[in-house]
Amino acid sequence: MKILDVIHDANANLWRSKLRSFLTILAIFVGSFTIILNSAINAGVNDFMDKQIANMGGDGYLEMMPAETYDSLASMMGSNGPQEYTDDKDSANASTYLKEEQIEKAKKIDGVKVFNVLPNSSADYITSKKTDKRYRINLNLVVEGIKFDMSNGETPKFEKDAPYEIAVNEDLAKALGYENVADIVGETVQIAVPKNLACYTAIKRSECQEIIDVKVSGTQAPGILSMGGSRANLSLWNRINAINYEGMPAETNRSYQATADVDPEKIDDIKAELEKIGLKAMSVKDEAGMFQSFFDAILVVFNIFGGIALVAASIGIVNTLFMSVQERTREIGLDKALGMSNGKVFLSFSAEAIMLGFWGSAFGIIVSMVVGNIANKVAVETFLKDFPTFQLTIFEPWTMISIALTIMFIAFLAGTLPARRASKKNPIDALRYE
């Protein structure tokens, strides 16, 4: 008997008792639907997180600060519990700045590709000619060699002597009077930078501010990690720093944090090395970690539901096929009398089980894709409105195929019991069976 005939007959046999087969397929469908939709949501979340990570500088991007600064920040946030005061840690203000030797050591760590020391730079507000309002601005530096995920325009040019450029968040672009956010690309905005020394004695803040014109090179989609942050290029950053420290002695320690682009493969080792020299490093993944682990936990729970549904469905397969074997006892007897081998009888019932699994997962794929796409549309208009790059469900062909194959294999395993019973039947007894 040819394998194509076996498959064809298995399918034909399923439709002999339509309702029973349909109900069994329905049970498998529930399990496969749950698992396929889960994996699609998982893919959607991962894709979104990847984009977020790219927004923040990518897998190899590290932000560092002295461990002491981190500890005091952490205790301020209350996340480390009460911290004991010690004279040498807390009285020495200098320890919250990066030391030359730390920087030199950090640059030499294997896998560190680019190491930027960030001078302390801060700006008061940003505004544009299209609005009277002024908005607080939180500046970050772009990283050499990294292209950020921009929704419009480009990443600000990193080169030292490039014109002042900034990438702004889409929300900020709207606030600055650009209802169509793409229009802000190439426009000039104004940033107010305080002269820190002068501000100690100034009566009005505006007296100690210098306004600089900055070109907007691009916009970033709002996200959960980079909320509100704007990216300045190095020339702008240095200019702001120069204004901040105007009139202060040149040797004033101005560096309090650093960024690096490192080999993502070695990131954990590099973080450990940095810790040894007193630098606390945070990767984008660390920041994304909490969000992701929360999501992972939800998906695990749903996958367990899907798994339980599949176990129940497997019992359904066993039951359906046992009934089928019973009903077709005479037919099995005839097949065997006419020379069908035990193996082929086993195969034909196994094929039926596999077909049940096939149809269950095929419907699972189709329905979950329909539901997933509807959910995407609804999500974009409602709870994911603020995250236009977040696609709730992404259906990856290979994931779906491997889920379908796994379900068909489970169905095959469930089918082995009845198929074995069928193959063991004695043709004479089977023919005599009433």
Add this chain to the structure above:
Amino acid sequence: MKNVLLSTRDLKKVYGKRDSKFEALKGIDLDIQKGESVAIIGKSGSGKSTLMHLLALLDKPSEGHITLNGKNTSNLKQRKLNRLRNKEFGFVFQSFFMNANDNVLNNVILPLKIAGVRRSERRRRAMEALKTVELDDKAKNKAKDLSGGQKQRVCIARALVNNPKVIFADEPTGNLDSATGAKIEELLFNLNREKGITLIIVTHDEELAEKCDRQIRIADGKIVTDGKGVAKHDPSFIEDENLDGMRDRNHTKEIDVEAE
């Protein structure tokens, strides 16, 4: 003798174990010639069906052996036995055994499908077989929509589709009225005469048995009589133990010598 197709020596079949032990066949010696039509007659429980199952290689004897075409079958692997049944034998049963929901053509095709014959080839051969039983116009009909006689003709078509050497017919007319039964009988004997297919019919119908070349009467797991025309006698007379010695065993003895 060169023309022996099937022969058995001291064939025994025991069912069950110990207390529930039942000896269905108590030593059968038999030779069936190529092209012969043989009736195996006996009351229910006589062992005639058991004998047919053993001859058709559907079951294994407890003792003794069966030779097919001069080859001992007791050492054959299951795979080989399946192949032999598929290629050399055809089966016709009293209660037809068809896939009622399938069409006539597919029912006839079954042995060829099991053998793994190509689609177009098996279709052609099945239509040919259906033509032989004059049912080629019903090929697309569902099997359950046929009359009893037509069903049995489909089963005969199925039995001969693989060009078998032997057709085993178990009460082929048992479920049919006498007119249709006669037609089925005619069909079977035609196949026997024209195609030289050996016919082994298990029956308790004396009239049908009489039409065969030879009648083997079984009682209590033993051959009571074996030969031409024995069936004419009153059945009760044949079952008389005294007649045991009167059996014509010359035929069997002759082959004994040849076989050894």
